[in-house]
Amino acid sequence: MKKKVAVLLGGNSSEREISIISGNAVLKSLIRSGINAYSFDTRDFPIMQLKKQGFDLAYIALHGKGGEDGSIQGVLEYLNIPYTGSGIMASSIALDKKRTKLLWKSDNLPVLPDIYIQKKDVLKGINNFLIKENFKKLPYPIVVKPNNQGSSIGITLVHFKDQLKNAIEKAFNYSNTILLEKFVIGKEYTVSILDTQILPSIQIITKNNFYDYISKYQSSSTKYLCPSGLNLNQEKKLKKIIKRAWNTLGCNGCGRIDVILDNNNKFWLLEVNTIPGMTHRSLLPISANAIGISFDKLVLKILNKTITPNI
Incomplete structure (x- = not known):
């Protein structure tokens, strides 16, 4: 049967x-x-x-x-x-950007500086909070993002102090906790994981300031390069970082980790996606296809790596 x-x-x-x-x-x-x-x-x-x-x-x-x-x-x-x-704990941690970064940082993996804010901290008013808090350790531009959302929803790139209030209010519409994170100029990459295999990296080229919701799902000008253009040493280094980042969180099955390569040739981990999109624009299928894994074969491979409950 x-x-x-x-x-x-x-x-x-x-x-x-x-x-x-x-x-x-x-x-x-x-x-x-x-x-x-x-x-x-x-x-x-x-x-x-x-x-x-x-x-x-x-x-x-x-x-x-x-x-x-x-x-x-x-x-x-x-x-x-x-x-x-992934299982319960890895899934829960991975969607929480701050806790993900704390675990990565504890394993000496490269993460960007950030400020973590809870909604309860600004209940008396954002203006009072902004006056009280010192943001000097995080020079502009900064990225303001909900702490537990995917698909780049609710994210704003802030260049000046007077833009910060609106960005924080927007992020709080999607989450009770948010991150203010250092913005790094560089090349964006994403790396997919399938079981224990690290798939070829993809370089994401967008006309926007960063890979936001419009770039992901609406813009026809966004380009995905696979092969990504990294040299062999860079690709090897990146795969090693990705494997450690994935294993540190205890993830399983398939997923995707986003990184940025700054102008000093250093990779920075951005975030992890434990249930990657499977649309016609999605990056996991593109990466799998680059090594001869068709969409149908990919779906079957994911299905064959189900987690059996420990009951």
Whole structure:
């Protein structure tokens, strides 16, 4: 009897739209491969029903809160249904940019200086907070970002002090904790991981100041170079950093880590994505394809690396 696979997509996060596109692409791929697969929007479908309906595996195509943060993983653990991607703890940490950086820093991995702000710290008013706080250790320009969002949602590049208030307010619309991070001019790269294999790096070239939401999903001018143009030594060095960064967080299955190469030829880790997009513009499929792994083969490889709950 064929195993029954549930593709979980949609959800309630701000990345819902991208998740639906990713999930539908995965579903079509699984069906092409002869897998008995069905999609479920977790916003509308009670996940607790999966076991009763006889599902054996879950392919998680959810992005952001509720899907990438360990919560859906916890439900699947409770139901004793194996699932794709990282486990509860790694998922939870990886979506939290500050905690991710703290772990990386503890392992002597290269992370950019930042200031971490909680919403409760500015309840008396952002103006009072900005006057009180000293931001001199973080010279402009700086990037203001929600601490636990993906897809570059809610991010602002701030060049001057008078832009900071609006940027902070915008970031707080998406998260109760935010990061003010040093902005580095350089070349942006992303590196995908598939099981224990580090895939070829991709250089991201955008006309915008950084790889924001518009660059990712709307702009036709964004270019992805794979091979990335790094020399053999740089590629080797980058792969070593990526492997350590991935393992430090305890991640599994597949994922993607974004980095920047500054003008002094130093790599800086930016963030990790434990459930990469699977749309026609997504970077994991591009990287896999560069070494002969088709989209359908990639989906099957991800499915075959499900986590079995320890129950």
